[in-house]
Amino acid sequence: MRRRNLSRVLALVLPLALSLGSACRPSEPDAQLVAQWLRTSLAFVRAERLGPPVAARISAYASIALYEGYAADPRSRLRSLAGQVNGLWSVPMVAGDRAIDGATVAAEAERVVLDSLFSEGFPGTRRTIDSLAAAQIEARRRAGVKGDLRERSVAHGRALAKSILAWAATDGFFATRGRAWPAPTSVSQWVNTVTTDQFVAQQLSAESDIVLAGSAAPTADAARASTRNVFTNRPKALGPKTTLPQFNPIKPTEPYWGTLRTFALRNGDECAPPPPPVYSQKPGSDFWKMGKELYDSVQTLDEEKKAIALFWADNPVATGTPGFHWISVVNQMTAMRHLRADQAAEAYMLTSVAIADAFVGCWKEKYRSLVVRPVTYVHRVFNAKWNTLFATPPFPEYPSGHSTLSGAASEVLVALLGDSIPFTDSTQVDIGAPARSYRNFTHARDEVAVSRVYGGIHFMPAVVNGTAQGKCIGQRVLVRLRTRAAP
Numbered sequence: 001m002r003r004r005n006l007s008r009v010l011a012l013v014l015p016l017a018l019s020l021g022s023a024c025r026p027s028e029p030d031a032q033l034v035a036q037w038l039r040t041s042l043a044f045v046r047a048e049r050l051g052p053p054v055a056a057r058i059s060a061y062a063s064i065a066l067y068e069g070y071a072a073d074p075r076s077r078l079r080s081l082a083g084q085v086n087g088l089w090s091v092p093m094v095a096g097d098r099a100i101d102g103a104t105v106a107a108e109a110e111r112v113v114l115d116s117l118f119s120e121g122f123p124g125t126r127r128t129i130d131s132l133a134a135a136q137i138e139a140r141r142r143a144g145v146k147g148d149l150r151e152r153s154v155a156h157g158r159a160l161a162k163s164i165l166a167w168a169a170t171d172g173f174f175a176t177r178g179r180a181w182p183a184p185t186s187v188s189q190w191v192n193t194v195t196t197d198q199f200v201a202q203q204l205s206a207e208s209d210i211v212l213a214g215s216a217a218p219t220a221d222a223a224r225a226s227t228r229n230v231f232t233n234r235p236k237a238l239g240p241k242t243t244l245p246q247f248n249p250i251k252p253t254e255p256y257w258g259t260l261r262t263f264a265l266r267n268g269d270e271c272a273p274p275p276p277p278v279y280s281q282k283p284g285s286d287f288w289k290m291g292k293e294l295y296d297s298v299q300t301l302d303e304e305k306k307a308i309a310l311f312w313a314d315n316p317v318a319t320g321t322p323g324f325h326w327i328s329v330v331n332q333m334t335a336m337r338h339l340r341a342d343q344a345a346e347a348y349m350l351t352s353v354a355i356a357d358a359f360v361g362c363w364k365e366k367y368r369s370l371v372v373r374p375v376t377y378v379h380r381v382f383n384a385k386w387n388t389l390f391a392t393p394p395f396p397e398y399p400s401g402h403s404t405l406s407g408a409a410s411e412v413l414v415a416l417l418g419d420s421i422p423f424t425d426s427t428q429v430d431i432g433a434p435a436r437s438y439r440n441f442t443h444a445r446d447e448v449a450v451s452r453v454y455g456g457i458h459f460m461p462a463v464v465n466g467t468a469q470g471k472c473i474g475q476r477v478l479v480r481l482r483t484r485a486a487p
Contacts (some may be wrong), residue, residue, distance in 0.1 A: 017150045026144035029070075029103035031334050033136055037066060038331040039131055044114075048121050051247040052321040052401065053254045053359045058117045059327055059357035060170045060263060064088075065113040067349035067483075068160055069106025070342050076102055077485045078342050084481050085263045085268055085353070088167045088299035092159040100153045101145040103341060107136040109164070111314050116165050120244040176256040177245070183252070188279035189370040190396040194249040207298025253395040258364025262476040263353045268364035271472035273465035276371050276398040281381050290459045291377045295386070295450045298456050309389050309455035310404060311436055312448050313427065320427075322402045322448075323355040326409040328427040329444075337417055340394035347416050354408035354477045358470050362404040363395075365469075371398035374456055388456035399466035403449040407470020408477070415478050417441075 005390055041062060045055045064081060068091055071078035082091045094100055112132030118125050122422040184190060247253070258268045265271065277286040301309075314322040330351050334344045374397070378386045395401075419440040426435040436445040458466075 018136035018303040021218045026101055026140065026149075029101075029140070029341040030281075031339050031341045031344040032346060033103055033107070033139070033396060034341055035331050035334045036132060036136070037062070038327055038334075038348060040128060041114075042320050042324050042328055042331075044118060044121070044125050044128075045324050046104060047125060048118070048244060049247050050321065051245065051253050052323055053363060054245060055321045056323040056356045056359045056405070057171075057173065057260075058114075059323065059352040061117065061164060062110060062114055062229075063349040063352035064343075065109040065161055065164050066106045068164070069104075069109045069157060070102040070345045072105050072156060072160065073100060075104025076342055076345060079483055079485050081349075081481060081483075086254070086261055087170060088343045091163050092156065094156060098150055098152060100156055101140055101149060102153075104137055104140045104145050104150060105157040105160065107133045107140070110156045112158055112161030113164055117168075118244060122153055140400070171261040172259055176254070176259065179256055181252060181255040184370050188372070190372050191376060192250070192394045193373065193375055194393055194394045196394075201328045233354065248429075249391070249394045251394065253393070254363060255367050255395075258360055258367060260360050260410060262357045262360050264480045265357045265361065265473060268360045270474065270476065271361055271469050272365055273399050273469045276369050279325065279372065281377075287377075288381065290461060291374065294374050294453065294456070295378050295382045295458050297453060298389075301358065301389070301454055305454045307436075308447055308451045311433065312451040313390050313455065314402070315390070323352075323405050323409075325427055326351060326355060329409075329423075329425060330413070332423070332426065333413070333417060336423060338423075345414075347413070348381060348417065350408050350412045350477060350481065350483065354412045354474045356410040357406045358405040358473050358478065359401070361473055362399055362401050362466065365399055366396040369398050370396050371459075371462070373397045374459060375477075378456075386456075390455060390457075392457055397458060398462045399451050399469055400449065400462040401466070402452050403458075403463040403466030404470040404473070406448040407467040407472075408474040409470075410441040411471050411474025412478060413441045415474075 029156050041059060041275050045058075049220070050058070064085070067078065068080060070076055072091075072094060074094070074097070080091055082088055085361050111129055114129045115126055118129065134160050137145075137154065139239070140153075145153065183192075260268075262268060262270075277290055281289045282288060312322070312325070314325050320328070327348070330344075333339065333347065339347065373392050375386070393401075419442055422437060422439050424435050424437045425444065429435055438447070445467065449467050452458040452463055453460055
């Protein structure tokens with residue numbers, strides 16, 4: 001009789017106990033926790049007017065901090081990048097089998113890493129970093145991450161961030177700060193054609209600012225601006241920045257960037273493109289033919305081609321750099337493809353690393369070959385009064401940076417998400433530009449490449465070979481970084 005009664009009691013109590021245990025277990029993190037950091041980082045890059053390579057470096061280290069946070073959770077199938085990316089031999093480990101919450105670890109690690117990377121940024125940038133991390137940690141507390149679990153997760157996030165920042169400090173970035181660069185003197189080599197009236201702070205940002213002559217984004221040329229202008233009212237400090245140099249178009253952009261340590265590539269030359277045609281103004285020469293093809297192709301641009309060129313212009317002070325345009329696409333995919341938090345962190349990291357390595361590889365060749373821009377060559381050979389659709393960027397022509405990093409980013413996204421589903425890119429809707437729709441990532445990548453020809457910014461070989469270089473880089477990243485543990 002007693003056994004029968006005991007069985008009845010257990011039948012009633014055990015399901016209740018199991019349900020209570022389940023209720024105490026923190027819920028799975030929402031992928032929007034990752035997406036919030038992507039959106040906020042885009043706003044920071046716009047607000048701080050960062051140059052494309054610097055923005056890509058920040059995105060890579062920030063995305064790795066977020067990824068490692070989720071990978072540290074014992075419940076995650078993500079593998080740490082320690083021992084996989086160049087120079088990162090180890091990261092702090094969780095002691096024994098003690099539980100931690102990956103989303104809480106990630107939020108705290110991201111807070112510390114971004115606060116350091118933006119240490120010379122606007123006060124509002126750093127306040128936003130702190131408040132977003134605090135809000136996410138509080139959201140996880142409400143989801144069940146409380147007491148020792150919460151404290152342990154926050155502490156691990158800080159330890160993780162410290163190791164990532166120590167690693168980042170050894171990539172060669174600081175050795176390039178303030179390093180003099182002798183401008184080329186040969187007629188066959190690139191010369192910066194940007195003037196102070198060609199760039200303008202075109203985007204409302206976290207903190208508005210006045211831009212003074214000689215600073216990053218001076219007076220407006222409303223007739224040629226690629227996006228709408230904005231009112232500005234807060235001065236931004238002039239002078240050199242060590243950790244956060246603002247984009248200054250009247251100076252060459254990061255001539256030593258090709259010397260930085262890569263993440264997955266062996267070095268910046270691993271996927272190097274073939275040499276460009278030898279400079280010549282002689283009619284019928286390979287360089288002359290390349291220039292004539294460009295000049296002829298942009299004489300009668302229709303409205304659609306102009307729209308394509310402007311959509312992918314991605315001036316640092318306007319739409320957040322070409323690299324962050326693709327990070328915005330990753331953000332949009334988080335919701336469109338219903339990604340889990342760990343999948344979103346994985347996509348963010350792999351795309352950011354591919355873009356960062358693409359900048360190192362591309363810049364290595366740019367400042368080696370020093371190819372003149374179309375505006376310089378056309379003025380010399382075909383038409384001294386010709387103008388590009390928008391201002392030519394302040395760095396050499398070959399290969400195309402947009403094409404290289406787009407090749408790398410799209411290669412990663414195709415591998416992770418496939419290439420059969422159409423999508424609409426709404427990156428610039430918030431600044432008044434219409435969205436554009438694409439059949440797939442490859443379609444978008446190819447449009448990016450040809451957009452630089454339509455804009456008069458690149459010769460055709462730069463976009464063809466740049467795309468191939470980017471694809472090679474994306475493939476190396478995918479092969480060398482194993483992000484998933486065996487099932």
